[in-house]
Amino acid sequence: MDFQLSDDQRALRAGVRELLAGRFGRDRMRAALDAATGVDRALWRELGEAGFFALRLPEAEGGVGLGLPEAALLFEEAGRSLLPGPLIATHLVAGSVKGAARGEAVVAVLDAGQPVAHLGEADALLVLAPANAPRAPGGTLRDAAPVRDAAGPVRSADPFTPLWRVTDPVEAGEPLPGAGRLREEGALLAAAEQLGSAARTTEMAVQHAGAREQFGAPIGSFQAVKHLCAGMLVRAELARSAVYAAAVTADPVEIAGAKLLADDAAVRNARDCLQVHGGMGFTWESDVHLHLKRAWLRSGQWLTAAAAEEMLAGDLC
Amino acid sequence: MDLAYTEEEQEFRARLRAWLAAVLPGLPAKPRPDDWPGRRAYDTAWQRMLYDAGYAGLHWPVDAGGRGATPTQHLIFLEETERAGAPYVGANFVGLLHAGPTIAAEGTAEQRARWLPPVLRGDEIWCQGFSEPEAGSDLAALRTRAVRDGDHYVVSGSKIWTSHAEVADWCELLVRTDPAAPRHRGISWLAMEMDAPGVTVRPLRTLAGSTEFAEMFLDEVRVPVSHRVGAENDGWRVTMVTLSFERGTAFVGEVVACRRTLAALAADARRNGRWDDPVLRRRLGRLNAEFRALWRLTQWNVSEAQRAGSGGVPGTGGSVFKLRYSHARQELYEAAAEVLGADSADLDREWVLDRLSSLSYTIAAGTSQIQRNIVAERILGLPKGR
Structure with a gap:
C-alpha cells in the first residue's frame, strides 16, 4: 500500500497548475468574468492540447492513456482555478465526439430536471440516463442545436456558468459504448473540482487572516478565526482522502461518499472563507463568491447529497 | 496512489489471521469493567500471547526488542485484531504506546534493558x-x-x-x-x-x-x-519525541469498530422499522461516508509515515484526523440513540454506555480546541495568539 501521490502524479499536478496559472491566472479569470465570454475556444483547444480531455483515452487512439486518479488531479486543479466550461462532459465523451479530445468541440450535459450549463456554446449534448436506472446505459449523445432552440436561458447565479432550462422532454440520441459509468465518473470528477475549490478557499482564508490586522494583531492570531481556518483544512483533507481513494477504486459507493464530502467541503469552506474576509468577502471584487456559487451549482450536479446518502445507506445493509 | 497491499503485506495479514483464528477461541471470558485486577490479568495475558507469537512491540524498533514492522504492517495488525474481536491493548496502553517508545528513543542501554522487555512480555504495567x-x-x-x-x-x-x-x-x-x-x-x-x-x-x-x-x-x-x-x-522534548511514534495508526482499530457498529445500527433500524424514516436513513448514509473517508485518511497518513521512514512524521496529520474522528464517533452514538428510541435510556442496551464514554473523545489526548490551534499554527502557519 502506498496511498500517496507518485512522482509522476506530482509532476502532472504541478504541470497543470502551472499551465492554468499562466493561461487562466487571476487577471485573466477576472477579465473573462467581466467579459462574460463563457467558453474561451482558444483556451479550450489549449486544454485539449495539454491532454485535459484525451487524458484517459488509450495512447493508440491519440490519448494520454492515464486513469481516473490522474483525471481527479487535473479536475482538482480546474476547481482551484475556477476554470469555466463543461469540462467534465467533454472529458467523459472525448472518445465519442469528434474534436472533443483535441478541445475542438464543447460538450454540455443534460440531466433531466436540471438546467443545462453552457448549452448555448455546446456542439454536442450528453444526455444522462436517470440516476434511478443504474443498470441502464449511462447516456446518449445528441446534437445540441435542436435542444437549444427549444430551451430558454436562465439568469444564472454563477456568473461563470450560463444555464438553460430545457422543459420539453429530450429524446435519447445515439447510445454511447461503454457508457454505464458516466454518472459515477462525472460525480467523481465534480468531487475533485469541489476538492480543489475547498483547498483554494482554505488558502485564501489563511492568507487573509495572516495579513488583515484588527485590534493591533493579525486576525488569524485570534482563536475565533483560527478555528474557522482549522475546520476548513480538516474538511478539505478528509475530502481529499475520499476523492483520491474513490479515484483509485472507482467503487460507486466510495464515489458517492467522495461527492458528498467534497460538496460539503467546497460549500462550507467557501462560506467560512467569506466569513473570514468580513465585508470584503461580500463584494463582487473578492473571488470568494465565485467559489461559493460554483460549489453550490456543482453540489446539485451528477449526484446530489440526497441520492448519495441513500446509496451510502443502502450499502450498510 | 496505490491502495493495494503488497504480496509481503498480504502474507503478513494471512499469517496473523490464521493465528488469531487459532488462539482467540481459547481466551478466558472478558472481566467486568470495574474488576481492575481482572482487567489487568486479562490484558497482560493477551500481551504475553502476542509476545510468544512474535507480535509484541510490532512497531517498535528491533534494537528495542520490537519487530520493526512498517506502519502498513502495524495498520494491518490493528485492523485484523479488531476485526477478529481480539482484546484491545487495554492496560498495556501507556507501556506500549507512550512510556516504552520514550525509553526506546531516549533511554540509556541500562534503562532499555530494565524496562522494555517487561512491557513487551506483559509483565509490567x-x-x-x-x-x-x-x-x-x-x-x-x-x-x-x-x-x-x-x-x-x-x-x-x-x-x-x-x-x-x-x-x-x-x-x-x-x-x-x-x-x-x-x-x-x-x-x-x-x-x-x-x-x-x-x-x-x-x-x-x-x-x-x-x-x-x-x-x-x-x-x-x-x-x-x-x-x-x-x-x-x-523532559518536555523527551516527551514530545514519542508523540509522532504512532505514525498514523493511533485510531485504526477504532475506525474499524465504528464501521462495524454502523452496520449493526443499520441492521437494528431495519428490524425495528426506523429504517423507513428517510431522515435517519440519510444520517446513517452520511456517517458511512464519514467513516469510509476516515479509513482512507488513516491509510493516507500511514502511507505518508511509511514514506518518511523510521524518522517518523510530525503528528499534525493526526490532529486533522482526531478532530474529525472524535466528532464523528460522537455523532455515531447520537444516531444509535435515535435507532434505539426509548431504549436509549437503558444502560443495559448496547451502545448506551458507549454513547456516554464517547463524550470524552473531544477532550482526551488534546481537546478539539487545542487540536484546532495545532492545525492552525503548525500546518496553516497562522500566528500564535489567544
Missing part, C-alpha cells in the same frame, strides 16, 4: 502522570516538584486523569526540576514505582459510572536519579 489539576491543556504549567537529594529526587504534587493507576507498576511522570527556568525548560521525565511510599491513588468516577482513571497524590516520593530518562530539565 505503566500509567501516565502528566496532567495536573492546574495543568490540563496547558501541560507545561505543571507544578509537581522534584528536588534533588543525593542520588534521589524527592517528588511532591498531584496528578490527574491517570488511567490504570490502580493496577500499574510504573508511572511515567513529568516533574518540575527547575522552577526558575522558562516553563518548557525546567521539566524532567521520571519513571516512578507505583508502590513507592508517598504515592496515594484515588479513583475518579466518570459520568459513565465507572472508574476509568484516578487522581494521584505524591507526598515526598523518593525516585532514584537513575530513573530519569533524558537529561535533567529536558
Whole structure:
C-alpha cells in the first residue's frame, strides 16, 4: 500500500497548475468574468492540447492513456482555478465526439430536471440516463442545436456558468459504448473540482487572516478565526482522502461518499472563507463568491447529497 | 496512489489471521469493567500471547526488542485484531504506546534493558502522570516538584486523569526540576514505582459510572536519579519525541469498530422499522461516508509515515484526523440513540454506555480546541495568539 501521490502524479499536478496559472491566472479569470465570454475556444483547444480531455483515452487512439486518479488531479486543479466550461462532459465523451479530445468541440450535459450549463456554446449534448436506472446505459449523445432552440436561458447565479432550462422532454440520441459509468465518473470528477475549490478557499482564508490586522494583531492570531481556518483544512483533507481513494477504486459507493464530502467541503469552506474576509468577502471584487456559487451549482450536479446518502445507506445493509 | 497491499503485506495479514483464528477461541471470558485486577490479568495475558507469537512491540524498533514492522504492517495488525474481536491493548496502553517508545528513543542501554522487555512480555504495567489539576491543556504549567537529594529526587504534587493507576507498576511522570527556568525548560521525565511510599491513588468516577482513571497524590516520593530518562530539565522534548511514534495508526482499530457498529445500527433500524424514516436513513448514509473517508485518511497518513521512514512524521496529520474522528464517533452514538428510541435510556442496551464514554473523545489526548490551534499554527502557519 502506498496511498500517496507518485512522482509522476506530482509532476502532472504541478504541470497543470502551472499551465492554468499562466493561461487562466487571476487577471485573466477576472477579465473573462467581466467579459462574460463563457467558453474561451482558444483556451479550450489549449486544454485539449495539454491532454485535459484525451487524458484517459488509450495512447493508440491519440490519448494520454492515464486513469481516473490522474483525471481527479487535473479536475482538482480546474476547481482551484475556477476554470469555466463543461469540462467534465467533454472529458467523459472525448472518445465519442469528434474534436472533443483535441478541445475542438464543447460538450454540455443534460440531466433531466436540471438546467443545462453552457448549452448555448455546446456542439454536442450528453444526455444522462436517470440516476434511478443504474443498470441502464449511462447516456446518449445528441446534437445540441435542436435542444437549444427549444430551451430558454436562465439568469444564472454563477456568473461563470450560463444555464438553460430545457422543459420539453429530450429524446435519447445515439447510445454511447461503454457508457454505464458516466454518472459515477462525472460525480467523481465534480468531487475533485469541489476538492480543489475547498483547498483554494482554505488558502485564501489563511492568507487573509495572516495579513488583515484588527485590534493591533493579525486576525488569524485570534482563536475565533483560527478555528474557522482549522475546520476548513480538516474538511478539505478528509475530502481529499475520499476523492483520491474513490479515484483509485472507482467503487460507486466510495464515489458517492467522495461527492458528498467534497460538496460539503467546497460549500462550507467557501462560506467560512467569506466569513473570514468580513465585508470584503461580500463584494463582487473578492473571488470568494465565485467559489461559493460554483460549489453550490456543482453540489446539485451528477449526484446530489440526497441520492448519495441513500446509496451510502443502502450499502450498510 | 496505490491502495493495494503488497504480496509481503498480504502474507503478513494471512499469517496473523490464521493465528488469531487459532488462539482467540481459547481466551478466558472478558472481566467486568470495574474488576481492575481482572482487567489487568486479562490484558497482560493477551500481551504475553502476542509476545510468544512474535507480535509484541510490532512497531517498535528491533534494537528495542520490537519487530520493526512498517506502519502498513502495524495498520494491518490493528485492523485484523479488531476485526477478529481480539482484546484491545487495554492496560498495556501507556507501556506500549507512550512510556516504552520514550525509553526506546531516549533511554540509556541500562534503562532499555530494565524496562522494555517487561512491557513487551506483559509483565509490567505503566500509567501516565502528566496532567495536573492546574495543568490540563496547558501541560507545561505543571507544578509537581522534584528536588534533588543525593542520588534521589524527592517528588511532591498531584496528578490527574491517570488511567490504570490502580493496577500499574510504573508511572511515567513529568516533574518540575527547575522552577526558575522558562516553563518548557525546567521539566524532567521520571519513571516512578507505583508502590513507592508517598504515592496515594484515588479513583475518579466518570459520568459513565465507572472508574476509568484516578487522581494521584505524591507526598515526598523518593525516585532514584537513575530513573530519569533524558537529561535533567529536558523532559518536555523527551516527551514530545514519542508523540509522532504512532505514525498514523493511533485510531485504526477504532475506525474499524465504528464501521462495524454502523452496520449493526443499520441492521437494528431495519428490524425495528426506523429504517423507513428517510431522515435517519440519510444520517446513517452520511456517517458511512464519514467513516469510509476516515479509513482512507488513516491509510493516507500511514502511507505518508511509511514514506518518511523510521524518522517518523510530525503528528499534525493526526490532529486533522482526531478532530474529525472524535466528532464523528460522537455523532455515531447520537444516531444509535435515535435507532434505539426509548431504549436509549437503558444502560443495559448496547451502545448506551458507549454513547456516554464517547463524550470524552473531544477532550482526551488534546481537546478539539487545542487540536484546532495545532492545525492552525503548525500546518496553516497562522500566528500564535489567544
